[in-house]
Amino acid sequence: MVLQFIKETIFLFMTMVGILGNMSVSVHYMFSWWGSPEKKPIHLILTHLSFTNIILLLAKGLQKTITVFGLRNFLDDIGCKIIVYLERVARGLSICTSSLLTVVQAIIISPRASGWSRLRPKSAWHILPFFSFFWILNGLISMNLIHSITSTGLNMSQLNNSKNYCYFMPESREIKWIVLPLMVLRDAVFQGAMGGASGHMIFLLHKHHQHVLYLQNSKLLYRTPPELRAAQSVLLLMLCFVFFYWTDCALSLFLSLSLGDSSLMINIQKVLTLGYAVFSPLVLIHRDGLLPACWHAQ
Template identity: 35%
Template sequence: MISKDISLGFFFLSQTGFGALGNSFLLGLYTITFLTGSRLRPIDLILIHLTFVNDLVLLSKGIPQTMDALGFNHFLDDVGCKLVFYLHRVARGLSLSTTCFLSTFQAIIISPRKSRWTELKTKVPKYIVHFCFLCWTFHLLTNFLILIYIKGPKRNKNITETWNFLYCSATSYNSANVALYVFIISLPDMACVGIMIWTSGYIVFILYRHHQRVQYIHENNLTWGGRPEKRATQTILILVFMFVSFYSLNSILALLINFKKLPSGIIHTSVFLAACFPSCSPFVLIISDSQVSKYYLTLWGKIKPQP
């Protein structure tokens, strides 16, 4: 049992460490690129925000989960549990909102010139920062109830009016009230997932039509750009597919955990699924997005010592 817990702890540590390393690399790359005077794409601002909140998701959940698996009991008090759960929930919501905005932004950018979204192409990039601030305000306010019902670790196993979340616990309420709260708090999440699915379908349609046109028209004469734009669009489709898949599975388990006292293995699985997207997405961007490689090569050319 001890060796199993240690293996689980190192597994969460590896997942958190690699994911945080990838997100931090992208954050550092974008920051240094900006400071050295290179021009970033408008979409890079969204990716900067996404990598930052993904780092928060990983650190706020991965570190406590690792410590618990390694046997560090009661390392958080009431205040610590409230802050950790609150930060994780806010960061998770921000990751969802930012990914939704990312897919919507790309759908607008690649839309044909004569579409209804033509006017938005020049307006949306101006409001990226405003959107990020709005998302932070919304999620900070809507998740404040976590500061009320999340408590420190349950030291007495005979107490039945609390729910055990391994290293923290939560006050148990009436099932109807819990169901109502979960439904209300999930409405924005479901709306974002629906928007991502719709915009992804629209992007696939645009790519399909592009594939048909390229058989007759030279690629450089198309209305929305050539290969770099196409590769960036495909990268975003991969990110959206990953997010929706992992988010849906994690949401099902999280819903069960909120209503039933399940074994710790189910909780560990839920944590693993919650960390899959933030830990894998930076490497998808590094490998798939040609602009990231361009930033790296440009930066390396500027800082490489001259012979």
């Protein structure tokens, strides 16, 4: 019981760190948005990503708070549906927004003579339709949760054997074959775009590195453009995303095939599901001196 309490407390601590970090990042970029005479698309994307992370952390953290402090009957059936639905939607929004961030940053650092420069957003308002599309897409994909999630009224004796207050009801095979392919297709498309944009940025950064080496050998002074420094930060964010996403997928596959006691792996997976939402604002805060310069240079 004590060990379980310690594990849940650590989970709550990570949740609070993630919420505070994302709130700091969100407030910073919102002030930059309103204070800048020219609205920067990157400001809006990072604000939306932070807001998405906050929703995910709150949805996860609320369920853990119920477990840690034994708050019985805190969530009714409707409450469970809302919390789990928002968690699933926020997870999809995180994938879509991260992909958009990578693609836009890749377009920004592309040479103006290339064809990619035509796709460069002229203002932040051009980004808003993408957000609307992301919300509608992920909201529709997660609609099945409204019917498959229910709350359970547990007494204290049952609480010792069950740590969940919201449960998935069995779904029909038809629903599973509709929802699962849509989720896989969404992840494949947006992660494919993310991978292509990341590869393009790596190629441009490599060319820049070769140019810097040439100038250094020529003993000429050269300062790295802020756009390229920002691209390095975005690549670090995407590396963080890929690590947590695919490690979570690998553990999920392992747990589905495992027949023995996998309590340790389950606890690790719980942490990994929040990894990107917790660490992404810390990456931005750590490299904050690099990112704003890029946005002022756009």
